[in-house]
Amino acid sequence: MKTTNPQQRALALFSIPVFLFLVIPTAIVVPVALNDSRYITFPPEGISFAAVAGFFADRAWTSALTASLQSAGIAVVIGVLLGATAAIGLHGRKFPGQPAVVGLILAPMIVPTVVLALAFYQFFISVGMVGSIVPIGLAHAVIATPYVYLTTRASLAGLNPALVRSAQSLGAGALSVLRHVYLPVILPGLISGALFAFSVSIDETVMSLFMQSPGATTLPVKMFTDIQFNLTPKIAVSSALLVSVATVGLLLQVMFVLKRRSSARMLPLAVSAQT
């Protein structure tokens, strides 16, 4: 940044606290988890893996981790399958009901999660699906699918539909077109979509909270329940695990952006966030 005049220097100076405000909370999470103290403090008094060991020795926390990974697995598999097929199915096509179809696909992003949580809570009780991780995974899949659709659609934007037609005119069948024409093009979009779906599911709290049961308590739900009583080292370890996932996602996204050489091509931002 060229800081030649006082105004720009003032902007740079004023922006430093704002950037610190953004970074510091995320940056302290891992040091807090490795703090050599029975209490939650920052800055840490020394490095220790005692809290990490304590976390992995605690059945309640490890089963929460397992539950989270299971629900994320369900969300990623369903999200990728549905999001990718939808993006391909809509690629380069115009038909009368199209805006309604796209609207329906994206709609789960704009409904507040607490509303969806209540709706799913009622719905899964009424169909008798309670007490397992499956309904939570399905609920996560509902909100994760639009992300995969959007990332796949973005990677399809550069594919000329004429190429698809030419492959078909040369005798390629539907499966062969999917595999040899679409798959190579959508792969980056699929990967970032899958990453997004994983991240959405692993961090989702409100729906998982409403649908929790003794065998299906996810990591954020366990954190949310415990945090209301005390800030404990195990919550810190759990946070550190989730921050690691976030960092991997972010690094992959930055690499993706650098490769494309354009900062405008950031992944889609949802209208609704996990609040």
Place this chain on the structure above:
Amino acid sequence: MSNATLAGPRPRGRDSPPSADSTPRRRRSGWWLLLAPILAFDVVLFLTPLGKLVGASFADNAYQRVLEDPLVLRALVNTLTISLVSTIVTVVLGYVIAMVLWRAGNVTRVILFAVVLLPFWTGILVKNFAWAVLLQDNGLVNAFLQGIGLTDAPIPLLHNRFAVIVGMVHCLLPYAVFPIFSSLTSIDDRLGLAARSLGAREGSVFRRITLPLSLPGISAAGLLVFIISTGFFITPVVMGGPGDMMIANQIDYYARQLTDFSGAAALAVILTVMVSILVAVYQRVLKAGGQHEDN
């Protein structure tokens, strides 16, 4: 199919209407199969639960009941005031970040983008936990305030409205930065150059060129942030006090404490209608500003 369709120039990513002979029959009839899974999934697991929710909200005179509940009214007022304050703070801070990103060189820009995106990727519970650690009585912020001599005893920074707004602004910032940044990048740099060459100072370039031309970005950011704010659930519980509960917490209270489903459903419908209206306005603003919702 003729080879001309292949060789002819086509706009990137846009399909010109396919002529009848260039579309084999099997493709015409088959592609609906690709949309069937997502449509079936969304009808069963999205529209049906929401439909049942709306249905439940009309039972037992639920709307009248919840709207006469003073707790609900307080939650509604809390939601509006907390969302409004958070939105204003977020947009101002987001504008600063967007300006820096706009003026930054390529390498700096990527690094700063990563800084903006890190909280975006981090789950809300993790962020709120970190803020609770920072804002607690023996936390870093209180230590800092005591260190610079601003106070002798720890100030209660947690479990109040201030903490809720801090936690919310931190979550909301990335959502404000992107619309503003994208409206800033669409400003023609030559306008500023021309103004300066005619003797305008930096302050008046900002006031009379940059700020007015970035207004579409500001209104889009403000609306988006406000929309997201109204649904906050976790932050008021983790960082707020008993008097800071928002509408989402009231839904939870009705559903899980009172086990009053119709009341909870009525509140949920009220929230959804509010949000949907704002989303419709938001999309209008995006269209007017020439931005696209998906990037």
